[in-house]
Amino acid sequence: MVELESITKVYKAGRTEVPALRGISCRIESGEMVAIMGPSGSGKSTLMNIIGCLDKPTSGQYRLEGVEVNKLGDNKLAEIRNKKIGFVFQSFNLLPRTTALANVELPLIYSGSGNRRQRALQALESVGLAHRIKHRPSELAGGEQQRVAIARALVNDPALILADEPTGNLDTTTSKELMLLFKQLNQQGITIVLVTHEPYIAAYTQRTIRIRDGQIEVSG
Amino acid sequence: MKIWVCFATALKTLLSHKMRSILTMLGILIGVAAVISMVSLVRAEQAMVQQSFKSLGTNLIFVTPGAPSGGMGMGGVLGTTQTLTLEDAEAIARDAPSVSMVAPMTQTTTQIVAGGENIGCLTLGVTPEYQHVRNFEVDQGSFITEQDYKGRARVIVLGNQLAKTLFGQISPVGQSVRINGRQFRVIGVLKGKGEVFGVEDQSAMVPLSTAQAVISSERAGSGGHTVQSISVQARSKEAIDAAHWEISNILRQRHRIIEGEDDDFSVMSMDALLGTADQMYVIGELIMGAIAGISLLVGGIGIMNIMLVSVTERTREIGLRKAVGAKRRDITTQFLTEATVLSFCGGAMGVGLGWLIVRVSANALANMGLPFPAIVPSDVIALAVGVAVFVGLVSGIYPAVRAARLDPIEALRHE
Numbered sequence: 001m002v003e004l005e006s007i008t009k010v011y012k013a014g015r016t017e018v019p020a021l022r023g024i025s026c027r028i029e030s031g032e033m034v035a036i037m038g039p040s041g042s043g044k045s046t047l048m049n050i051i052g053c054l055d056k057p058t059s060g061q062y063r064l065e066g067v068e069v070n071k072l073g074d075n076k077l078a079e080i081r082n083k084k085i086g087f088v089f090q091s092f093n094l095l096p097r098t099t100a101l102a103n104v105e106l107p108l109i110y111s112g113s114g115n116r117r118q119r120a121l122q123a124l125e126s127v128g129l130a131h132r133i134k135h136r137p138s139e140l141a142g143g144e145q146q147r148v149a150i151a152r153a154l155v156n157d158p159a160l161i162l163a164d165e166p167t168g169n170l171d172t173t174t175s176k177e178l179m180l181l182f183k184q185l186n187q188q189g190i191t192i193v194l195v196t197h198e199p200y201i202a203a204y205t206q207r208t209i210r211i212r213d214g215q216i217e218v219s220g
Numbered sequence: 221m222k223i224w225v226c227f228a229t230a231l232k233t234l235l236s237h238k239m240r241s242i243l244t245m246l247g248i249l250i251g252v253a254a255v256i257s258m259v260s261l262v263r264a265e266q267a268m269v270q271q272s273f274k275s276l277g278t279n280l281i282f283v284t285p286g287a288p289s290g291g292m293g294m295g296g297v298l299g300t301t302q303t304l305t306l307e308d309a310e311a312i313a314r315d316a317p318s319v320s321m322v323a324p325m326t327q328t329t330t331q332i333v334a335g336g337e338n339i340g341c342l343t344l345g346v347t348p349e350y351q352h353v354r355n356f357e358v359d360q361g362s363f364i365t366e367q368d369y370k371g372r373a374r375v376i377v378l379g380n381q382l383a384k385t386l387f388g389q390i391s392p393v394g395q396s397v398r399i400n401g402r403q404f405r406v407i408g409v410l411k412g413k414g415e416v417f418g419v420e421d422q423s424a425m426v427p428l429s430t431a432q433a434v435i436s437s438e439r440a441g442s443g444g445h446t447v448q449s450i451s452v453q454a455r456s457k458e459a460i461d462a463a464h465w466e467i468s469n470i471l472r473q474r475h476r477i478i479e480g481e482d483d484d485f486s487v488m489s490m491d492a493l494l495g496t497a498d499q500m501y502v503i504g505e506l507i508m509g510a511i512a513g514i515s516l517l518v519g520g521i522g523i524m525n526i527m528l529v530s531v532t533e534r535t536r537e538i539g540l541r542k543a544v545g546a547k548r549r550d551i552t553t554q555f556l557t558e559a560t561v562l563s564f565c566g567g568a569m570g571v572g573l574g575w576l577i578v579r580v581s582a583n584a585l586a587n588m589g590l591p592f593p594a595i596v597p598s599d600v601i602a603l604a605v606g607v608a609v610f611v612g613l614v615s616g617i618y619p620a621v622r623a624a625r626l627d628p629i630e631a632l633r634h635e
Binding site: 049052054055074075078079081082083087089093095097098106107109110111112152156 | 225
């Protein structure tokens, strides 16, 4: 599913070059649930951005479902983000003043799909929020907001869900509930990659990739 | 992204910031209202003036004493110079082939007495032709006839307003009035012309011969009978220029004006005057339009300003939209649509306000006795709204492009 080959990423801060990733190679198979762990500044967010086609590597090869993503243009990348990848963020990133339903419909607007309402309803149902579709983010609890965000990530039937510290803003009980939801989705065949600091969150996954200083330390 | 989805999204966004949206629209609203009301009022006035010119007479050429002096060519003030004579008028009627009718006229300020009323008014000495050349219609009785003219009859035709002031509800025809102590029999009342050139509504008309005999009889240096103006009707619209030329030639010969010397009279066709007036109105319209256009420009700057604020405020939203698959084009379209919807709504409301201004002005003028058509021409509406939408679109471009260029990762991190 995800094949990374000696991926490097160098940021330029003025004249100094800051390497964020120094040659990362790994594979994530279809249907896997993987945690990426590492101290802050280790490059895990950069890696997630590259896997999520939000950023391009400075060098190296990235194949997503066999497609060489690093050679694609902006519009093509937007299409891949839209159709193949679902993002879940630490801070939910829902549109304020917009209902849960409309938030979930958002990716469908950009894929030009019909039947948006129906599909968004289904996605909300699958995260257990069918009863809160008309609520705005400010009227929902943190866990519920994150469920809306997961529904939004699911709505276009992606092959891959990328979650960047999805439980970072939630309490332990809610976090555990959410991890059960992720696990359930994974069992339905969706590949899930998540970044976390918490070992008990990583414990829900099948394996953990540890990163330090832009390199893979342990790939379990 | 389908266009109606864009519109729905834009409307939703704008409605979620109602106050801000309305304030932003205000600039465009005022601009469009200004364009609409100013241009409409100028056009309405122009139409009225055209109408009034028509009521003066068809294919009318106006000959007045005194040299033509700049501008509109209105030579001197009527009656101040006395170079035109009745004989000049007769010569024109006799010798100018492009002329169909000639109507000389004298005018004197007189006191007119009827019953208990004593009113100062203009008394015109005219020939029967005057009615046709100057498009007068008789409301009651009849106009001055050939016999009246030849027989120096003591008859008088009253202007509409004057008749009302002198006689009130009583029918004036058959009554008598006194001018300079002499008695005149009222034979007719004219229909009102109103509006701009309605002086005759307040005047009286007597046969020119009678006027020269009993009211005033000035003689020109050349020895003829002085007249204050000669109204000439050309045979047709096409003959106006020829008639103009013929009249000038005849008068220069009669007044012995040699080559290179200035005329002591002025000839002016109402058509040419109308053309000059029309040109002035076009210029007026352009100036008004330009001033109003500037306020549209200011409105556009307001829109750009608010859109830039909006882009900054919604950086995270833009980042998220890009993350879930929005292309640059989608983001550009979204912000352009918002700017356009803003300006279009402002423009539409501006049309309403402009229409209201025109209505209120028309009412106010009507109350002051100036009937004014309260019409907003549709081409003005189309132009104003078109310009407004264009302004919105143009002022949306820079903010939209800035939004589309945002890096999604940076944008998502934005606080």
